[in-house]
Amino acid sequence: MATLRSNGASIFAYLNSYSELRKYDRSGQLLWEKPIDLPYNYEIFNNAVEVAKNRPGTIPAFNYITDFKIIGDEVFILTTKITIDDPQLLVRISESGNITHMITLPENIGYLSGFDISASDNLVYLASSQDGFVYRGTIKF
16 A cells, blocks of 8 residues: 655655655656654554464554655654554654654544644644544644
8 A cells, every 4th residue: 555645846655564655756756765664663563463363364454654744845744553552653754765853742632643734834733533623733843
């Protein structure tokens, strides 16, 4: 499974099975590819393997992220949760594909399924699929 986003000048593809981010030019030529070592990747993969062991004949399914956006030349990724006690993270990735910031999101707002960022005023909007609210906050990097 892959999620695609574009900033108009480039196309970004996040390959969920590999937790890999790829950047392409507008003609489709690969510019770079980077594995994204998110904090919960190891646990998410191992949980999927354990579930598959207990259900023979099934193919394990897992998601490393819930959403990602391109703001200017940077990528922002919203991670998934492993358990209800794990906080979700908003991860900022540089134009060259390196993690530059990780923001721990408040745990009391439920499971976040999507987000958007207003770069002009540093506002972040977070959609909670658990309670049906959209939360607004300020982020600074």
